[in-house]
Amino acid sequence: MAQAAARTTMVFDDDDDGREPFAAYLADDASQTAAQAVATQRGWSTSSIRKGGLAAALRLLGVAPPARFVIIDIEGLPIEEVEAGLIELARLGSQVLALGSINDVNYFRRIMRTGARDYLVKPVDADVLGEVLVRLEQPGDGVKPLGRVVGMIGARGGVGVTTIAINTAWMMAERLSRRTALVDMDIYAGNIALALDIEPTRGLREAFDDPERVDQVFLQNAMAKFGKSMHVLATEEAFDDAVRMTDEKVLMLADTMRANFDMSILDIPRHFVMREPLLFSRCDDIVIVTELTLQSLRDGNRLARLLLTRNRQAKIHLVANRIGPKPDITAKEFETGIEAKLRCAFPLDPKAMARASLKGQPLAGSEPKHRMIVDLHRLCIELAGVPEEVKTSFFKRRIGRK
Template sequence: MNAPWKPGASGQRDPFHAFVCDDHSFDLLRVVAAEMGWAPEKVNKGGMRNAVQSLSITASPQILFIDMSESGDPLNDINSLAEVCEPGTVVIAAGQVNDVRLYRDLLASGIQDYLLKPFGADQLRDALAQAQAVFFAPRDAGPERPHMTTAVIGTRGGVGASSLATSLAWLLSDKRQRPTALLDLDVHFGTNALAMDLEPGRGLTDAIENPSRIDGLFIERAMVRASDTLAILSAEAPISQPLLTDGGAFYQLLEEFRAAFECSVIDLPRAMLIQHPHLMSDVNVTVVVTELTLAAARDSIRILSWLKTNAPQSRVLVVANRVHPGAPEISRKDFEQSIERKVDVLIPFDLKVASQAAKLGKTLAETAKGSKVGAACNTLLDAVLGAAEEAEADEGRATSSKKGDSLLGKISDLKSMIPSRRKGKASA
C-alpha cells in the first residue's frame, strides 16, 4: 500500500506473504508461490486478523495476498491493514463478494487487485505477475522539487507560533497536496498533536533516547498520521524527566524528512537557537512570529540579528499574529521602524475562530476558511512558498551581511515610541 512519504529504498523484504481462509486457496497458493521461486511456508492460514497481527511485529513483504472472506467490514479492515503495512507493499485481495462498488472502493483504497473466489491457478499467476511488475516498476515521482524546510519561531511565549506552524503544515499538505512532516521540538509541552486532536506517541522521545534507530523505517512507524499527506512527530515527555541530547537526533530526523517528504515544518522554540543552532543550517524559510508589543519588538530585534549572522541562507518572514482591531501597544509603523524591516503578514485576532479550532481539534487555517484569519493564513502560505523559491534561486551565491546598529540603541528607541505607557508609570 502506498503512503505519500514512502522512502526511496524498499529495504530487505520478503518477496511474498499470503494469509488465506480455506484449504483450497492455501494449497493453490503454495503451489504457485513455489513456481515463482517464493517460499511456500510464507502462505499462512488465517485471513485479515492474522495478517494485521503478524505484520504489526514483522516487516511487510513486497507482495501481500490477503483473503477477506471472513471480513465483516472490508474497507475498515483494509484501513487497519494499511496502519501496519509498510509503504510500497503491493496488496492483492480475494473474497466471495461479487460487487463492483466494493471492487472500486478497494482499488481506491490502494489495493492492486481483487480476485473473486474460487479463483484458478492461471488467474492467480497473472495477478501475482502483474503485482511483481508493479513493485519493481520505476516510480513516477512527478516533477522534481527541492525539499523545503521551514522553521517557525515565536519571539515570545503565547504569540501563537505553534498555531501557525500547524496551520502552515496543514495548508502545505491539504491545499498544495505536498507530503509534509511537522516536527514539534517542544518536547515537554508541545501542542501540535493536541491541536489536531491526535495522541503524540513516543516517536520523538524514542528518537532522542536512541538516535541510532533513526532511519526511513523508524520515520514510517514513529510518526503520527494526521492525513494522507501530513505526518507529525511530537512528544509529551514527563516534566520530571529531562531529556539530554546534543541535538544529533534532531539533525538526523531532518535528514530523513528530506528523503521521505517534500516539505518539513519545524515548530522551533526560541531557546533551541541557543542550545542547538545547527538546526538552522538547512532551513530554507524562517517564519518569525511576533506580536505588536514592546517585549516582542525587543526579542524580534535579537532573533532577527541572530538569524542574519547564524542562518544567512534562510529567507526570513516576520508575521504579526493575533493583532487586535483596536490600537496595539506599538503601531505597525513604529514596530517596523524599530526592527528595520517590514512585517510581511498580519494575522488579525479572532477569538471565535480560535475557540472553534480548539473545540473541533482542527488547525486555525482549516477552521478559519472564508474569514479574514483564513485569508491571512493563505497569504502566509504564499509568502513561504515564494520565499522558498527565492532561496532556491539564490542558492550558491555569496551572501554578505553588515552589522546593524547596536541592539541597546534600537531598544532605547523603542521606549520612546510608547509615551502613554511611560506617562502612566510616572503618574502612578
C-alpha cells in the same frame, strides 16, 4: 524519433524568469475545473487555462516561450502528431503533463519517450493534478529531490507559533499537495498533539535517544497521519525525565525529514537558539512570530539578527500575530523599529480559534475563508517554493485571450 528525444532538455532556458508558471490546454469541462482549482490554490491566474489541446499550445509558441508547467489534452490525436508536439514543448524547457483516454502501457511509453514528465488517463481531479505538479517541480533525472525545511519560532512566549505552524502544515498538505511533516520540537510542553486532538507518541524521544534508527520506516511508525498527507511528530515527556539532545541529533532529525517529506514544518522552542543552535542552519526559511508590543519588538530584533548569523542563506519572515484592536505600537512603528517589513499581520480572534479547537481542526480546515487563512496561504505558497506568476505585457495578454 529516439535522436529527437535524446536532445530533449529537462531544464528551463535562461529566460525562465519571464515564463508563465503554468498553462493548460484542455478539451473537457472536468479537466478544466480541476486545473482551475489547482491554479487558484497556488495563487496562479486561471487565464492561462484554455480550451483546446496540443494544437492550441503549439500555435502560441511563436508568441512567447511555453509555460514552466504545461498540461495538454492529447485525446483523439495520432500518436505521431502527439510525439512531435510534445518533443517540441519539452525541447523548449516545459515540464509537460499529457492527458488522454488511452490506457495502454505501450502508448504510455511512447508518450514518456518524448520528454513528457507524466501521462494521466482521464478523468482527473484537482487532488491528482496537484500531486503531479509537485512531482513536475522536482528533477526529472531520477535523482530523489530534497524537501524544504521551515523553522517557526516565537520572539516571546504565547505569541501563537503553534497555531501558525499547524495551519501552515495543513495548507501545505491539503491545498498545495505537499507531503508534509509537522514536528513539535518541544518534547515536554508542546501543544500540537493537544490542538489536533491526536495521541502524542514517543517517536521524537526515541529519535533523540537513538538517532541512527530514524529512517523512512521509523517515521511511518512514529508519526500520526492527519488528513490527506500531513504527518505529525509530537511527544509529551514527563518534566522530570531528562532527554539528552545535541546539535548532532537534531541535525540528523532535520536531514531525515528533508529526505522523506516535501515540506517539514518545525515548531521550535526559543531555548533551541542557544542550546541546539545548528538546527537553524538546516532551515530554508525561518518564520519569527511576534506581537505588536515593545517587548516583541526588542526580542524580535535580537532574534532576527542572531538567526541571520546562524544561517545567512535562509529567508527570514516576520509575522505579527494576535493583534488586538488597540495594539501597543502600530505595524508601521514595528517595521520602522525592526528595519524590516512584516510578512503577515493577523488579528486576534479568540472565538474562531476556540471553534476550531473544539473541532480538533486547524482554522484553515474549519474556516478556510477566515482573513488569517487567506493571508497565510500567500506565505505558504512562498515557503513551498511555488513559482510566482510573472506580469505579462499588454500584447501577450491580448494574444492569450484569442
